[in-house]
Amino acid sequence: MTGQYRFSxxxxxxxxxxxxxxxxLVAARRQRPGAGRAATFTLGLLLVVVPVNSPLETLSAHxxxxxxxxxxxxxxxxxxxxxxLGLTPEMRRRVAAAGGRPLGALTxxxxxxxxxxxxxxxxxxxxxxxxxxxxxxxxxxxxxLLVAAGFVFWxxxxxVPRRIEPLxxxxxxxxxxxxxxxxxxxxxxxxxxxxxxxxxxxxLWGISAVRDQNLAGILMNGEQTSIFFIAFGWQLxxxxxxxxEEQRRRDTAYxxxxx
Amino acid sequence: MPGLSxxxxxxxxxxxxxxxxxxxxFQGFVRLRRRGRADHASWARSALFTLGLxxxxxxxxxxxxxxxxxxxxxxxxxxxxxxxxxxxxxxLLSLRGPLFFFVVPEPLLxxxxxxxxxxxAAAWLVRPPVALLAWAGAYGGWHVPVAYDFAARHQSxxxxxxxxxxxxxxxxxxxxxxxxxxxxxxxxxxxxIVAALFAMGTVISDVLIFSLQPLYPAYASEAxxxxxxxxLRDQQLAGLVMAxxxxxxxxxxxxxxxxxxxxxxRRARLAVARQPA
Numbered sequence: 001m002t003g004q005y006r007f008s009x010x011x012x013x014x015x016x017x018x019x020x021x022x023x024x025l026v027a028a029r030r031q032r033p034g035a036g037r038a039a040t041f042t043l044g045l046l047l048v049v050v051p052v053n054s055p056l057e058t059l060s061a062h063x064x065x066x067x068x069x070x071x072x073x074x075x076x077x078x079x080x081x082x083x084x085l086g087l088t089p090e091m092r093r094r095v096a097a098a099g100g101r102p103l104g105a106l107t108x109x110x111x112x113x114x115x116x117x118x119x120x121x122x123x124x125x126x127x128x129x130x131x132x133x134x135x136x137x138x139x140x141x142x143x144x145l146l147v148a149a150g151f152v153f154w155x156x157x158x159x160v161p162r163r164i165e166p167l168x169x170x171x172x173x174x175x176x177x178x179x180x181x182x183x184x185x186x187x188x189x190x191x192x193x194x195x196x197x198x199x200x201x202x203x204l205w206g207i208s209a210v211r212d213q214n215l216a217g218i219l220m221n222g223e224q225t226s227i228f229f230i231a232f233g234w235q236l237x238x239x240x241x242x243x244x245e246e247q248r249r250r251d252t253a254y255x256x257x258x259x
Numbered sequence: 260m261p262g263l264s265x266x267x268x269x270x271x272x273x274x275x276x277x278x279x280x281x282x283x284x285f286q287g288f289v290r291l292r293r294r295g296r297a298d299h300a301s302w303a304r305s306a307l308f309t310l311g312l313x314x315x316x317x318x319x320x321x322x323x324x325x326x327x328x329x330x331x332x333x334x335x336x337x338x339x340x341x342x343x344x345x346x347x348x349x350x351l352l353s354l355r356g357p358l359f360f361f362v363v364p365e366p367l368l369x370x371x372x373x374x375x376x377x378x379x380a381a382a383w384l385v386r387p388p389v390a391l392l393a394w395a396g397a398y399g400g401w402h403v404p405v406a407y408d409f410a411a412r413h414q415s416x417x418x419x420x421x422x423x424x425x426x427x428x429x430x431x432x433x434x435x436x437x438x439x440x441x442x443x444x445x446x447x448x449x450x451x452i453v454a455a456l457f458a459m460g461t462v463i464s465d466v467l468i469f470s471l472q473p474l475y476p477a478y479a480s481e482a483x484x485x486x487x488x489x490x491l492r493d494q495q496l497a498g499l500v501m502a503x504x505x506x507x508x509x510x511x512x513x514x515x516x517x518x519x520x521x522x523x524x525r526r527a528r529l530a531v532a533r534q535p536a
Binding site for chain 2: 165167168170171174178185188189218221222225229232233236239240242243247
């Protein structure tokens with residue numbers, strides 16, 4: 001394949017994903033994850049590795065911000081939570097134990113959320129973004145930061161033992177949801193290109209640099225809204241189930257007390 | 260500048276109900292205080308009520324009305340979210356507790372108490388699926404371009420549109436605020452309603468923000484561009500107004516539902532941790 005649709009690679013991620021897959025296979029011999037869990041883990045890994053080792057990498061690194069943000073969304077917002085969900089509770093417990101205090105401190109909600117926001121907004125600052133695109137190697141750093149921040153953000157929600165109770169998760173997700181969309185809205189409302197790299201890049205599909213940026217904002221906003229709604233809805237169901245259980249306990253205590 | 264310099268219009272359709280509401284609130288407020296229950300009729304409540312009533316009335320009688328009707332979709336959206344969302348939330352918050360019953364004059368309360376059909380109708384209307392559907396119907400329906408433009412051309416339909424926003428707002432905020440303190444909905448269920456409202460509002464605001472062309476011909480064809488806003492930019496701004504207003508009202512509501520409970524649970528956990536083994 002040639003031209004804009006050729007494959008490009010970020011070997012760092014091929015290596016990391018290979019190591020993760022091997023570790024999972026070793027752990028799976030003892031933990032026996034179900035087919036659904038294993039598929040979730042595999043999908044998560046694919047969402048981290050494929051966007052940066054495919055024609056999407058070429059399109060994003062040379063032509064369109066839209067494709068770059070699609071790539072960032074997949075590796076940072078979708079891959080990490082799926083990978084974590086693909087681990088059995090016992091695997092998560094072991095990861096937490098292996099990570100020890102540093103992982104515990106890094107994934108405290110009060111640390112994880114600001115850290116994730118700093119990375120998310122920080123890597124999109126034009127100076128950094130343009131540098132990463134022009135020099136090439138920092139692009140891997142950008143993606144590594146995004147993937148790491150994604151894991152740090154989602155870990156407290158799914159960690160075993162539980163780091164936050166379901167009501168707290170709702171607050172955590174709510175704050176995340178309120179604080180993230182401003183970057184995408186800036187892209188949507190902009191009437192000039194923020195990144196000189198894309199402003200001077202060859203135009204693809206007849207999309208101007210500003211329209212590319214507007215579309216990128218729409219994509220990013222839609223993607224983030226979807227994942228937050230899914231996560232929020234899922235947690236809400238857990239809260240409602242807990243409330244129902246609590247009510248059942250109270251009813252039982254009341255009727256047994258009345259006898 | 261046209262729109263901004265329009266005169267204030269004291270529409271009877273707006274001013275009369277507002278005056279009745281103010282009188283009802285005042286007599287209930289005074290009656291409750293005279294009974295020595297100033298704790299349920301504090302000055303903060305009257306401030307909230309004034310703020311809520313202002314949010315319902317001012318957008319309809321000030322130059323914002325003309326600006327929204329003729330020139331800017333974003334101004335019209337601001338008007339809608341103020342009268343249909345902020346105002347009902349503030350008004351119901353101000354009435355929470357016994358004051359909710361005291362604002363209804365005693366003779367009227369007796370009549371209402373005897374009308375079983377009215378109680379049944381009210382009970383049906385405040386069921387969560389009914390209230391949410393009413394809200395979705397009002398906001399989703401009126402923002403369809405054909406309906407929006409039709410309402411903009413016919414004053415009576417326009418008044419109906421505004422009235423439906425107020426009613427829908429009162430229905431859903433009644434579930435969230437629970438002014439009569441029925442306690443029928445748990446914290447989780449109220450959070451689910453917040454999420455549902457936000458999700459429905461996001462669909463509308465996202466369509467406005469992300470649309471690549473103007474959707475409302477009446478605004479797109481207006482030659483005079485207030486603040487130099489193009490029709491598309493004005494439309495995006497309208498979506499942003501809705502999204503930000505919803506974030507503010509529903510976000511505050513979610514925070515008020517979550518934070519006290521999280522604090523209470525944290526205190527309980529700490530108390531258990533401090534107990535000697």
